[in-house]
Amino acid sequence: MRNHIRTTALAATALLAALSLTACGGSDSANDGKAGAAAPAANATTTDTGKDAGGTKDAKETDSGTAQAPAENTSTTSKSSSAGSSSKKSSAGATGSGSKTPVTCTGSNTKVTVTKVSRPINHLLLTATNTGSVPCYAYHAPALRFDDAQAAFPVLRDSIPQAVVTLAPGQSAYASIGLFGESDGQDLHKSTHLGVYFTGKADQGSTGAPANLTLPAGTAWGDNGFVTYWQSEMSDALMY
The missing domain is CATH 2.60.40 (Immunoglobulin-like)
Structure with missing residues (x-):
């Protein structure tokens, strides 16, 4: 009888130990799950950073390109205006030299x-x-x-x-x-x-x-x- 009780106690102890190990394993799995979830978050952060960096770069390039294009057009317009002004001055000079006193x-x-x-x-x-x-x-x-x-x-x-x-x-x-x-x-x-x-x-x-x-x-x-x-x-x- 005493041996049966001891055997039962040992079996109970082994069962508790097994349950404990199972619980630890479940906890580790849960942690592993959390770690796995954290990884996408890290990847998401990296992706977001890449988007921000890329978006900022693209935006700067776009802004730079946009700024440069009008600047070139403005310069061309200014040159055209100067050329037109020179042409007008030249025409005015020609007219002035053509209209002589009688x-x-x-x-x-x-x-x-x-x-x-x-x-x-x-x-x-x-x-x-x-x-x-x-x-x-x-x-x-x-x-x-x-x-x-x-x-x-x-x-x-x-x-x-x-x-x-x-x-x-x-x-x-x-x-x-x-x-x-x-x-x-x-x-x-x-x-x-x-x-x-x-x-x-x-x-x-x-x-x-x-x-x-x-x-x-x-x-x-x-x-x-x-x-x-x-x-x-x-x-x-x-x-x-």
Whole structure:
């Protein structure tokens, strides 16, 4: 009986020991489970760090690229603006150099011609064309001298234009010559050459070189003839 009880006690002790070992094993397994769970957490942290680092790097690269692109565009725009500004300045300079102050028309910067017209009768037409590179003013009336006449030809004061005639390069001014009046009768002077003198703004004598012209054949003039002021239109000159 005593041996049975001892055996039973030993069996109980062994069972308790086994249960204890099992409990320890379960605890270790639980700990192992916790450790296994912790590992993904560590991996998750590493992944998060990688994402943060990568995301920050990508963000910086993106920000840097974005910042650089507008900077380059801005620089290009600025250069274009500068180029446009230079072009405008260049254009302005060209315009400034092209717009020169007008000078007085003379025989040196104009081509003067004389022609006979059918209407009105006994009239000649003077045409002065600006051959220079700048505008010129055709002041007042031309001073005329037929051959070696001692006095200048009379000027018709009624023909004064409203404004001074300004000739751009290539433009022309006109003046008509009434060769003689009704009272001249047969007292006419035949001439072959005509000196055309230009006057200045003050209308005191001639200025610059004259134009020396050959008159149409058979030209004769009288003391009561006249020459008009320079006109911008041929019809205005021939109306007198």
